Amino acid sequence: MHEAPSAERGQTTQADGRPSLAQRRKTALRLEIAGAAVRLFASQGVTATTGEQIAQAVGISGRTLWRHFPTKxxxxxxxxxAGLEFAVEQLGNWPPETGLLDFFTDSCRNGELPPTAPVLLELIRMTSTDPALRAVWLQAHDDALPVLGELLARRSGGNADDLRIKVHAATLNGALRAAAEDFARRFADDPETPDGEIATCLLAALRAASEGLPY
Structure with missing residues (x-):
């Protein structure tokens, strides 16, 4: 979600629309780098971790690392x-006759839950204390706004540039972020928190969003 394939240099999709082999390899490497980075951040702190350490953990050069990411x-x-991409993928299956809250309720009941890997939850928790990580977290959500806006516009028959659509997309985006942060906090307080609790957080956030501003 953070970067559309069409924005990459060179051919990134095949004739059938699937990502090219080069794009799949790039995506896999970026995820491997991300995993190594969060493990180092969690074990020794963000400040003490260097880009060179992340590169070494993955088995690549520092130059290669910086080609993929501007900062550690x-x-x-x-x-x-990843979590936002999951939400967008789920929304792609949203039936026209079903309300948003009902759709997510049914999805959660069917076990279609956002990623809850401990490493991701620890990373989200760290965004509450590290400003640089917070900026990346917010960037991910900011990058998701146009995608959510287009999805809501198609559903409503409106225009993604309409203020009303933009507000609705921002509201949904904020609910997803708040739910993830709340679940990460609960997991940090109690690592035995069941994965299904993410559904409780998500539905509570969406209910609050559907209330509008009752002030």
Whole structure:
């Protein structure tokens, strides 16, 4: 979500629309870098971690690392984007006759839950104390706004540039972010928190969003 394939240099998709082999390899490497970065951040702190250490953990050169990411903190962007990509994929299956809250309720009941890997939850938790990681977390959500806006516009028959659509996309985006942060906090307080609790956080956030501003 953070970067559309069409924005890449060179051919990134095949004739059938699937990512090219080069793009798949790039995506896999970026995820490997992200995993190594968050493990180092969690074990020794963000400040003490260098880009060279991340590169060494993956088995690549520092130059290769910096070709993919401008800063060490931005290395985790693919992990942040994964949860948002999951939400967008789910919304692609949203039936026209079903309300948003009902759709997510049914999805959660069917076990279709956002990623809850401990490494991702620890990363989200760290965004509350590290400004640089926070900026990357917010960037991931900012990158998702146009995608959500287009999805809502298609559903409503409106225009993604309409203020009303933009507000609705921002509201949904904010609910997804707040739910993820709340679940990460709960998991940090109690590592035995069941994965299904993410559904409780998500539905509570969406209910609050559907209330509008009752003030």
């Amino acid at each position: 903190e931005s290395c985790v962007l693919p992990l942040f984007s």
